Amino acid sequence: MSTVHPPPRARRGRVLIVEDALAPEQLGGSWAPSAVRVSNLFEAIGEVAAAPAGKPIIAAVVAAERVGDAGGRLAAALRQIDPSLKLILVGDGDQSAGATADADDDLVGPVAADDVRRILDDESRQTPTQTVEPTIRVVHRPESAGAQEGESRPAPLDPGPQEPLGDTDLVEAMLNDSSGVLDTALRLMAQQTRWTDVALTEDPTPSPGAAGAEATYGRHRFGRLTCPEATTDQLRPWADWLARWLALDRAFRDFRLMAFQDTLTGAWNRRFFDAFLRDSVAKAAQRRRPVTVMVFDIDDFKRYNDEFSHEAGDEILRETVRLLNSVIRKGDRVCRIGGDEFAVIFADPEAPRAPGSTHPETVEQIARRFQDQVCRTKFPKLGLEAPGTLSISGGLATYPWDGTDPDQLRRHADQLALESKRKGKNVITFGPGARREQVTESRSDEVTE
Amino acid sequence: MPSGEHQITAVVLTPDEGGLGEKLESLLDARAWRAVEVHDLLLAMAELCRRQRTQVLRATWGLQAADEIVLVVADPQAWPDAQMAQLRGALRRYAPGATVWTYTDCVLSPLDQSPPAAVPPPAPPVPPLDAEPRPISREEIDMLLEVEPGKPFGPAP
Numbered sequence A: 001m002s003t004v005h006p007p008p009r010a011r012r013g014r015v016l017i018v019e020d021a022l023a024p025e026q027l028g029g030s031w032a033p034s035a036v037r038v039s040n041l042f043e044a045i046g047e048v049a050a051a052p053a054g055k056p057i058i059a060a061v062v063a064a065e066r067v068g069d070a071g072g073r074l075a076a077a078l079r080q081i082d083p084s085l086k087l088i089l090v091g092d093g094d095q096s097a098g099a100t101a102d103a104d105d106d107l108v109g110p111v112a113a114d115d116v117r118r119i120l121d122d123e124s125r126q127t128p129t130q131t132v133e134p135t136i137r138v139v140h141r142p143e144s145a146g147a148q149e150g151e152s153r154p155a156p157l158d159p160g161p162q163e164p165l166g167d168t169d170l171v172e173a174m175l176n177d178s179s180g181v182l183d184t185a186l187r188l189m190a191q192q193t194r195w196t197d198v199a200l201t202e203d204p205t206p207s208p209g210a211a212g213a214e215a216t217y218g219r220h221r222f223g224r225l226t227c228p229e230a231t232t233d234q235l236r237p238w239a240d241w242l243a244r245w246l247a248l249d250r251a252f253r254d255f256r257l258m259a260f261q262d263t264l265t266g267a268w269n270r271r272f273f274d275a276f277l278r279d280s281v282a283k284a285a286q287r288r289r290p291v292t293v294m295v296f297d298i299d300d301f302k303r304y305n306d307e308f309s310h311e312a313g314d315e316i317l318r319e320t321v322r323l324l325n326s327v328i329r330k331g332d333r334v335c336r337i338g339g340d341e342f343a344v345i346f347a348d349p350e351a352p353r354a355p356g357s358t359h360p361e362t363v364e365q366i367a368r369r370f371q372d373q374v375c376r377t378k379f380p381k382l383g384l385e386a387p388g389t390l391s392i393s394g395g396l397a398t399y400p401w402d403g404t405d406p407d408q409l410r411r412h413a414d415q416l417a418l419e420s421k422r423k424g425k426n427v428i429t430f431g432p433g434a435r436r437e438q439v440t441e442s443r444s445d446e447v448t449e
Numbered sequence B: 001m002p003s004g005e006h007q008i009t010a011v012v013l014t015p016d017e018g019g020l021g022e023k024l025e026s027l028l029d030a031r032a033w034r035a036v037e038v039h040d041l042l043l044a045m046a047e048l049c050r051r052q053r054t055q056v057l058r059a060t061w062g063l064q065a066a067d068e069i070v071l072v073v074a075d076p077q078a079w080p081d082a083q084m085a086q087l088r089g090a091l092r093r094y095a096p097g098a099t100v101w102t103y104t105d106c107v108l109s110p111l112d113q114s115p116p117a118a119v120p121p122p123a124p125p126v127p128p129l130d131a132e133p134r135p136i137s138r139e140e141i142d143m144l145l146e147v148e149p150g151k152p153f154g155p156a157p
Helices: A041-050 A071-081 A113-124 A167-176 A182-193 A232-260 A270-287 A301-327 A363-376 A406-422 A432-437 B022-030 B041-061 B081-094 B138-145
Strands: A014-018 A034-038 A057-063 A086-090 A107-111 A135-138 A197-201 A212-217 A220-226 A291-298 A333-336 A341-346 A392-399 A427-430 A446-448 B008-013 B033-038 B068-074 B099-104 B107-110
Touching (some): A014 A041, A041 A057, A041 A071, A041 B041, A041 B081, A071 A086, A071 B041, A167 A182, A167 A232, A182 A197, A182 A232, A212 A232, A220 A232, A232 A270, A270 A291, A270 A333, A291 A301, A291 A363, A291 A406, A301 A333, A301 A341, A301 A363, A363 A392, A363 A427, A392 A406, A406 A427, B008 B022, B008 B041, B022 B033, B022 B068, B033 B041, B041 B068, B041 B081
Parallel strands (some): A014 A034, A014 A057, A057 A086, A086 A107, A392 A427, B008 B033, B068 B099
Antiparallel strands (some): A212 A220, A291 A341, A291 A392, A333 A341, A427 A446
16 A cells, blocks of 8 residues: 555544543644544544544544554544544554554554654645645646646646645635636645646656556546656555546536536526526626616517427527627626526626727627527528528616616516517517616617617 | 435444344344444444434435434443443443344343334425425525636636
């Protein structure tokens, strides 16, 4: 077994002292974990099991003479609760020759009490004594980790914070870092192992004899973990560990997308619409800026669906989303909120001027352009006689004038969309607020083709 | 196991590694106790604590009704009294839901005051799944949308 193990957790744990195996002050060192004292081995097992996730027991210190020849069984019992726990036996070799007879190399001892602090320091590997900070190279990032196109050269990274990293940092990265867990995982690995040049590469033809281990999990391959200072045997457990984190990271991102995306069109779904509108209105209130909602549906969609098949209907829906995505701004969102009912949340904070453009890009202009493109688009599946017949009817409502909360805004936009239908379809009706918000030469209530 | 079904798991501590024996097995079967065999006091404690922790976690998440855990000490005289006392003391503290039984001379009897009921109590109702997905909470969406401050979250236009 390698002497270096992937870390299961951050150094936020506690040390369990059984009976009087050690005085708590003997734990003070370059890092000083808090100590928990119990009266016997059974309580030790119970304490490990009862430890909350945020304050795990990372090591148990037991007098070797108390354990007798049960070191292996105690280790097995403790690891049944927590496989990463370190068991340290305190005593001299003569007292406890049999204590470690059937133990693996995670059972340390017997050692002198004064050595425990050093062992914990060393085992924690959380306080590098090196003056040279580890250098980490990322040769390849998994596709979900935000790789830049054309990025092929190893790029040295910021070695990261001085604070030792742990699994909570990985979870934080997963939740909050758009580039994923890879950078944090490699930094953590460097801290734990003191390897200074560890990399995940996609090189399919490694140099002969070069140490490396494939980071794979299930059918996913994330790359090859390499480090000139390590052997393949040392790298292998880290590659397994890294692959699991990367797989979890990828799954999290996939699930998040699945929860919010409409699979047919690729637009955001109703759940996202509700949440994003609520969030946008709240931000708009804070920043004193407008948010506009456009609700529309495709005129006579049911007829197209019935006459030209569901396949044709699906194509119309997909194409509608594609057209919308081509005209909206960076911060706007297209959502499919019903069968053929769509909503666009115009929440781009850059509005009305789109980045890089020289002309104001107002919501009205976008709506007009979209309406025009829908009318001109040809849908092959509608047949030769049908192209150019599609149209939309919708309504736009703008916060705060047309509604002061998300529900009001949505209802107002719905009412305006119904009004457009009553006016004869292919009409987009602006609410008073939406009309007020537009800074264009055209001030008409209706945008008709 | 179907959600809500009540189950009793018996961690059977026996010095005999040759199995539980026909009689004890039939007694456990009659009570519909699922047996887990261990041959060491420390491992018995670990097994009970592990199951206790799992139960607490599952109950916290409302995944299923809490099951019961039982320690059955077969041939109690085979175990040192002091260690048995420590084990029972630790169980009271760390696995308070576990009850201790002994198996001697083909008789299974409780050591504790409140043995598991012969008839399982009704399981607490399992909340039905929502027919409609609930809108995601503000806290959840904050977490999901603030992926990269300043950068919009969503598919590329």
